[in-house]
Amino acid sequence: MSIPAPAIASFQPPRRTLMGPGPSDVPQRILDAMARPTIGHLDPAFTTMMEETKTLLRYAFQTENKLTFPVSGPGSVGMESCFVNLVEPGDKVIVCVNGVFGGRMVENVKRTGGVPVIVEDAWGAPVDPAKVEAAFAANPDAKIFAFVHAETSTGALSDAAALAAIARRHGALTIMDCVTSLGGVPVLIDEWGIDAAYSGSQKCLSCTPGISPVTFGERAIAKVKARKTPVQSWFMDLNLVLGYWSGEGKRTYHHTAPINPLYGLHEALVMLAEEGLENAWARHRSMHEKLRDGLEAMGIQFVVDEAARLPQLNSVYIPDGVDDAAARTRLINEFNLEIGAGLGVLAGKIWRIGLMGYSAKQENVDYCLKAVKAVMG
């Protein structure tokens, strides 16, 4: 035994108020659910819970897609699951980039052997449907269209209905990132004609991070089944994952599902169904308005135009004379308050203040305004 046992104590995390770009505050009810006794991933009781989770996710996504389930990994795995299954080597993919996560989509396309056609918009602006229309006109052979509904890096919301309609008209499948939108603003998979979408557990669902809800429509499944090349990832291959999650016939072992985190997601979705989607959307909207009024009263300006502004992710310019890192360190140390830094080209220029899920409440709005005011000195 060359390496001795380290003397490390149990970890006692501080109690923070989470108003960054996720994770958001997790209600005690969800934490309690996660601490219930672990059972096996093939246990009949677990199977029942899996089916309930799929039903609850169909409600959250507003879809009748049978293939709606939680991927056993964070949102990035949900994203990659969409691309590795739907993109075949040589496929042309129109990808909209107006922030970090559109850029990540391009990376995914390249690594699956697809050919990305990039539609760029400014960071902070929504995706421009006219540019997408032009991209399809120039690339009539594009097979896939991908965009981020709610850019977590900027706080911009794009018009998913308009964008998906363009792709449908040109015979392309649409992949939508709704990591930050699900549960906070309308996400209407069937009404909009979205073929594949992925989300995250730790944003407006207020669950702990690590699970990615996904949904795939019939046209997407047909493309996966018609593939000439195997899906490059064994773990993410829908043909295999389906054997465990489909609920049709015998349930076959694929991988060991993250049991307790799935208890948490189930509870988060039960809470969403209890509140009702419309009420959840209205709550996010109303808390955003209160936060906006308070920030603007301090002279703080928003990055995103009002029409495309995400209520659950408030991107604001760091006030003149305020040191970014020093202010956020004070917020953490003196107020136990987490807000988000800027990413990429917006690093050091903006703050991202989340009002997601359980964090979207009056108490948090008031506390955040008080704390931000204090560190602005």
Add this chain to the structure above:
Amino acid sequence: MSIPAPAIASFQPPRRTLMGPGPSDVPQRILDAMARPTIGHLDPAFTTMMEETKTLLRYAFQTENKLTFPVSGPGSVGMESCFVNLVEPGDKVIVCVNGVFGGRMVENVKRTGGVPVIVEDAWGAPVDPAKVEAAFAANPDAKIFAFVHAETSTGALSDAAALAAIARRHGALTIMDCVTSLGGVPVLIDEWGIDAAYSGSQKCLSCTPGISPVTFGERAIAKVKARKTPVQSWFMDLNLVLGYWSGEGKRTYHHTAPINPLYGLHEALVMLAEEGLENAWARHRSMHEKLRDGLEAMGIQFVVDEAARLPQLNSVYIPDGVDDAAARTRLINEFNLEIGAGLGVLAGKIWRIGLMGYSAKQENVDYCLKAVKAVMG
């Protein structure tokens, strides 16, 4: 709103005794840790916990490898992370197959564009070093060697030190699956000269499923850095993951880590360090002997020869005249006891009785013997 809110209640799992191939029983102390308040993945307090977790994992793996960390996904993602990073298209990979998980390694090699050379042994037998030696003699250009230390599908333990030494002599890197061995029997990464290894959280560490501890040595990292082609997975690309987990310089955002499950893993590793590896190995050994004596007294026979038998996973032939599915259903319904079914060629022929982590205790041994006796009725 076309899909109405479903009326689904909170999930209350039954309390089982978990003696299958994993998950194992999770101690309340670990469940409690998972229910602590969520903090951000870039929070300084979380960073401290990440560093502690890496230190604790180095102890569990008995390695000084700096690149030792928990992958944000189940063991299958840990496996795929090793293969997508280390195997380049065209690389010849010698893979030992003596059960389900060796077969899964072959799938991984194929999907990364590698060329698998398969060394087969019977299901239930350990990997035969002479066959590996012969495979290297016939394939001197093999760059990678991969084997499963403890085959979860059969209960066979292979001689990792001997196997890795052969690979090292032939200039190949060794990838080892120690999902079921870590914490239950000696796993000595540095002493054996293993270049890359992955494990799981839900076996002898007794944590909930969903996290995969991995470790990579300097030779493995050099191969990743010298790649001519990008890693095909964005999520698993070590070059990117390192920016978050390396702890060197500024910690950059890659994906949102599964915060609360990582609290659980940290606690599980603290408990392992408190007990001490040697004590944990001795406990698994001693509980296995008690279970073995009891099962043999009932006339039940083991699948694996004593010399290669895993104490933590007892594969036994289903007694004559006992209906597999009916017996396991009775164990679940009448005794709340989960044991494992056979997989692949052993389906319907064997049971797999786990004594992993917290499940490896006298109370469980006694309870299992009583229950199995009852259903053999």
